[in-house]
Amino acid sequence: MQILVDxxxxxxVVKDILFRAGPRVSVCVTLVANxxxxxxxxxxxxxxxxPSGFDVADARIxxxxxxxxxxxxxxxxxxxxxxxxAAHALDPRGEWFSAENIEERLxxxxxxDQLRGSGVDTGGPSPYSPRDxxxxxxxxxxxxxxxxxxx
Numbered sequence: 001m002q003i004l005v006d007x008x009x010x011x012x013v014v015k016d017i018l019f020r021a022g023p024r025v026s027v028c029v030t031l032v033a034n035x036x037x038x039x040x041x042x043x044x045x046x047x048x049x050x051p052s053g054f055d056v057a058d059a060r061i062x063x064x065x066x067x068x069x070x071x072x073x074x075x076x077x078x079x080x081x082x083x084x085x086a087a088h089a090l091d092p093r094g095e096w097f098s099a100e101n102i103e104e105r106l107x108x109x110x111x112x113d114q115l116r117g118s119g120v121d122t123g124g125p126s127p128y129s130p131r132d133x134x135x136x137x138x139x140x141x142x143x144x145x146x147x148x149x150x151x
Contacts, residue, residue, distance in 0.1 A: 001147055004061050006073035007031035007047070013133045014072065014092045017140065019045055025144050030064070032057045070143060076102070076109045088143065092128070094135030 003022060007015065022029035022044040029045050031037050034057055037047040050056045058078045061071060067086035073079055079089035079097035089097035097105065112122050
């Protein structure tokens with residue numbers, strides 16, 4: 001099992017949580033982005049820089065994903081693609097994507113895109129908060145604990 005991170009828009013606090021968690025449980029954390037990313041020195045942490053372009057990082061993440069991996073992303077289509085490969089998907093706010101909720105999330109995303117395309121101001125997500133990072137850390141810890149018990 002590995003953790004792959006859609007790192008271009010991932011909050012720094014989430015990366016820091018992952019930088020501590022990966023080595024603690026001996027799980028490889030790989031950040032994928034179209035920009036250079038600094039990572040702490042660790043055999044369990046690496047970064048992959050992909051060329052700029054629409055969904056290039058997402059395509060690389062899907063390519064690297066194996067069943068049982070954990071993918072950190074807020075990108076709903078990416079989450080759908082990795083769920084189809086029997087991986088797990090967690091957003092940086094600690095919310096799980098699942099087979100039960102992904103279709104609804106894709107539908108809502110498409111509707112919001114359509115509204116924005118017609119000129120409606122739909123706003124955006126609320127600012128990332130300390131509560132979000134605590135929720136993410138708790139969900140990550142539960143997942144890693146469960147995975148370690150099974151293996």
